Amino acid sequence: MATPLPESVIEQTYYLNMGPQHPSTHGVLRLFLKLDGEYIIEADPVVGYGHRGHEKMAESHFYEQFLPNTSRMDYLSGLIYNHGYVAALEKMAGIEVPPRAEYIRVICAELNRVCSHLLWFGTYLLDLGGITPFLYAFDDREQIMDALDRITGSRLTYCYCRVGGVARDVDAEFVRAIRAFIERLRSRFEDYHTLVTKNVIFIHRTRGVGVIDRDTALRFGCSGPVLRASGVPYDIRRAEPYSVYPRFEFDIPTGTAGDVLARYTVRLQEMEQSLRIVEQALEGLPEGPFKGRAPRKVHPPKGDCYFAVESARGALGYYIVSDGTCYPYRLKVRVPSFGNLQVLTEVLPGTLVADTVAILGSVDIVVPEVDR
Amino acid sequence: MGLVREVILGSWSLITGMGVTIRRYGRRAITTQYPRKRLEMSPGYRGHIELVRFEELGSHNCVACGTCVRFCPTHVIKVQGEKPRARAPKRATLYFIDFSHCSLCGLCVANCPTRTLKFSTEYEMAHACRWEGVVDLMQRLEESA
Numbered sequence: 001m002a003t004p005l006p007e008s009v010i011e012q013t014y015y016l017n018m019g020p021q022h023p024s025t026h027g028v029l030r031l032f033l034k035l036d037g038e039y040i041i042e043a044d045p046v047v048g049y050g051h052r053g054h055e056k057m058a059e060s061h062f063y064e065q066f067l068p069n070t071s072r073m074d075y076l077s078g079l080i081y082n083h084g085y086v087a088a089l090e091k092m093a094g095i096e097v098p099p100r101a102e103y104i105r106v107i108c109a110e111l112n113r114v115c116s117h118l119l120w121f122g123t124y125l126l127d128l129g130g131i132t133p134f135l136y137a138f139d140d141r142e143q144i145m146d147a148l149d150r151i152t153g154s155r156l157t158y159c160y161c162r163v164g165g166v167a168r169d170v171d172a173e174f175v176r177a178i179r180a181f182i183e184r185l186r187s188r189f190e191d192y193h194t195l196v197t198k199n200v201i202f203i204h205r206t207r208g209v210g211v212i213d214r215d216t217a218l219r220f221g222c223s224g225p226v227l228r229a230s231g232v233p234y235d236i237r238r239a240e241p242y243s244v245y246p247r248f249e250f251d252i253p254t255g256t257a258g259d260v261l262a263r264y265t266v267r268l269q270e271m272e273q274s275l276r277i278v279e280q281a282l283e284g285l286p287e288g289p290f291k292g293r294a295p296r297k298v299h300p301p302k303g304d305c306y307f308a309v310e311s312a313r314g315a316l317g318y319y320i321v322s323d324g325t326c327y328p329y330r331l332k333v334r335v336p337s338f339g340n341l342q343v344l345t346e347v348l349p350g351t352l353v354a355d356t357v358a359i360l361g362s363v364d365i366v367v368p369e370v371d372r
Numbered sequence: 373m374g375l376v377r378e379v380i381l382g383s384w385s386l387i388t389g390m391g392v393t394i395r396r397y398g399r400r401a402i403t404t405q406y407p408r409k410r411l412e413m414s415p416g417y418r419g420h421i422e423l424v425r426f427e428e429l430g431s432h433n434c435v436a437c438g439t440c441v442r443f444c445p446t447h448v449i450k451v452q453g454e455k456p457r458a459r460a461p462k463r464a465t466l467y468f469i470d471f472s473h474c475s476l477c478g479l480c481v482a483n484c485p486t487r488t489l490k491f492s493t494e495y496e497m498a499h500a501c502r503w504e505g506v507v508d509l510m511q512r513l514e515e516s517a
Contacts, residue, residue, distance in 0.1 A: 062481075065445035068477035132393050139402050151490060153418035157476040167478055168416050195392045200382035296483060 013041060015059050016353070020049050024127045024357045031360070032343070033367050035353060043348035043356075050371040058331035063089055063298045064163065071099060071157045076119055077312040079105075079112040079152075082161040087242060088307035089163050089316040093301035094095035100288045100364045101165035101210070102120040102244045107281045108148065108160065109309075110274040111178070114185070116312035117267045117274075123242025124264075124361040128205055132195050140185055147177045164294025175282055182275050197268070206260040210353070210359035213258055221339035224314025225270060226363050229262035236310035241304060248280045260362040267364075297326045302359065313337050313364055314370065335366040392488045412489060419494035422470040423513045424487065432513055433488040434464035438482035438491060440489065449480060465510070472505030 019030040028049035034042035055071060058066045070085045071078025092096060122137030151170050152160040160167050171254050196202050212222070217230040227234055235252045237245045253269035255262030300322040308317040314336025319328040340363045344354045347359060404411055413419075423432035436453025452466040481489045499505050 044398075061445055064479055065443070067479070068445055072475075102500065142402075143444040150414040151416055153414075153416040153478070154476060157475070159475070162482065191392050195389045198385045199389050200385045365403065 006291070007160045012036065018356065020046075023222070025367065026123065026365070027168070028156060028367070029341075029367045030355070031348075033348070033353070033356070037355070040348050040351055040353060040356065043345055045344055046368075047338075047370050049235075050368045051075045052372065055331050055333060058328050061327040063300070063328060064311075067161070068159045068329070071159060072359070072368070073335065073372045074311060074313065074316075074337070074366045075156055075332075075364055076116040076160045077109075077112050078156065079148075079160060080160060080309060080311045081316065082317055083109050083243070084307060084309035084311070084316050086161040086163050087309065088305055088320055088341070089298055089300065090134055091307055092303070092305040092320060092322060093298050095162075095164050095294050095298070096290050096292050096293045097164060099244070099286045101290050101292065103164050103281050103285050104170055105161060105190055106167075106244055106248075106289060107170075107178070107278055107285075108152070108158075110142050110278045110281070111148060112158075113312045114271050114274045115141050115148075116270050118144075120364045121192070121196075124171045124364075127361045128202065129356050130196065130199075130202070133192065136188070136191065136195070140188055143177075143181045143184065144292060147174055147181065150177070150370050162291060163298050163330075165289070165291030167291075169290040170285075175285070176333055178278060178282060182279055185271075185275060189268070194270070198266075203261065205358055206264060206362075208257075209260045209355050210347050210362060211257065211259045212347055216343060217258070220343040220346065222314070223336045224311070224337060225263055226343070227268045227314065228253065229266045230258035231256050236308050236315050240309070242309060245277075246282075247284070248272075248277045250277050260358055264366075280292060299324065299326050308334070311336055313366065313369075314340065333345045336367045337367075337369045337370065341365045341370055379403060394450050413493035413495060417491065417493050418476045418478065418497070419492040420469060420474060420476075420497070420507055421489050421509070422492040423467065423509050424490050425513060425516070426488075431465070433486045435486055436462050436464040437485060439483050443479040445477060445479070446475060448473045457486060467509040468506055469509060470506050472502060473498070 013034055013036050016033045016035050017030060019025045020028040025031070026164055028047040028148060030049065032046055033040050054069050057069060067082065067085065070081040074081055108212050112114045118137045122134035124131040125133040141335040146156070149155050151168050151174055152158045153168070174329045179228055212226065212230050214232060217227050217232065223234070231254055233252050233254045240250055253266050253273065255266050281361065300320070301326040302322060304319065304321040306317055306319045308315050315334070317334035319332040323329040343363070344360065352358065387401040423434060425431060426433050434453070438453050440450060441449045441451055447471040447473070450466070450468040451464055453462040455462050478491070481491060
């Protein structure tokens with residue numbers, strides 16, 4: 001007669017800690033996974049390892065002093081973070097920005113978006129096991145970094161935007177370099193498609209994996225390419241136009257499937273659209289000053305203000321409460337990665353452990369931005 | 373038939389992908405072989421700050437007003453000055469920056485009233501000891517003369 005198995009043996013679930021020092025989490029993120037064999041039953045992202053207290057730091061610095069912090073939250077699209085912060089201050093204090101400065105900001109922000117997506121493209125395929133595309137993507141990314149280094153002086157943590165303009169003017173050499181880069185990257189996309197998009201292994205790894213449907217994406221406050229891949233054509237640049245974006249023609253790429261492949265496709269198409277914007281902006285780059293009249297220290301009037309921009313990862317918002325002094329009373333940053341990360345609790349259960357890296361990489365989180 | 377077709381198309385995608393890689397072999401390396409070759413820093417490059425030498429003064433024009441000290445988010449700048457004689461404008465005699473904490477935001481350069489600060493093109497800033505990150509800008513200016 002067979003002895004019945006005890007209850008604890010029948011339920012063979014166990015816990016797996018992925019991270020905080022896992023190479024594919026790209027930062028200090030810990031995923032707490034409850035597994036049944038190879039299948040995930042529960043997933044719980046544990047955040048906060050990289051908490052640096054940026055929002056609290058802002059309260060003890062005056063408005064300009066917070067500028068270097070902005071690009072250190074999401075270090076991959078620092079210029080867009082800079083842009084959002086100064087734009088919020090300008091809106092609050094009613095400061096005019098010369099058109100040339102706005103154009104330069106848009107050019108830099110879009111280049112930074114391409115740069116960020118290229119890095120994602122490289123590292124994501126590295127996560128999936130493809131080493132070669134990573135090298136090509138970094139080769140292209142280096143061209144943008146060199147051009148941005150020429151005008152901003154830094155390669156990653158830019159502190160380029162200033163209240164009322166930008167820190168340094170662009171020159172003809174920069175314009176020439178960017179034009180050449182646009183040509184170059186367009187020809188490289190064909191290589192990327194041959195190398196990756198049409199690759200049978202890549203397609204099998206990504207199609208139908210990690211599907212985020214439209215409702216889930218909206219419920220968790222997803223934004224950026226994650227939301228657009230689920231079929232919602234929401235882009236702050238179109239929905240709440242800021243800066244000089246209404247002057248440019250560009251499409252908002254959307255997917256329908258909401259799976260990993262759709263997010264990949266949306267990001268690649270977004271790069272092409274960004275190049276279109278940069279091209280138009282270079283064409284219409286007006287002459288004039290690159291920095292308008294602005295006080296050395298901004299004293300926004302009493303009140304509050306929310307300003308959102310489209311970062312490489314989605315909707316980025318700054319909420320500033322001012323008490324009339326040169327120090328913010330409260331500064332809240334709404335980061336896109338946080339919402340995009342939380343959706344994993346819904347998407348990961350039911351998938352295989354081997355797909356975790358593919359799904360986690362596809363939402364493109366930057367952990368210091370989640371923790372900030 | 374579907375399976376055969378899929379296998380052939382899949383294999384073909386791998387071959388064409390490999391072709392992209394193989395074509396790269398004929399091209400030269402894109403990296404700079406660093407210790408043997410050095411890059412020219414761009415004009416806007418941000419190293420640590422340094423004092424500007426004005427031709428008409430033969431020296432810097434720092435009046436030790438302390439604007440850079442107040443604007444620095446990480447408080448890494450230390451300036452002291454004295455008046456060479458009574459009723460003369462103040463002149464800086466000591467200027468230190470602790471580069472190990474500098475975030476290169478450029479607020480000191482942007483707000484300097486006498487425009488006597490600029491970014492250097494120093495990029496080999498790795499140190500074995502924490503105190504080696506402290507730069508004496510006055511000494512640097514004298515040495516550059």
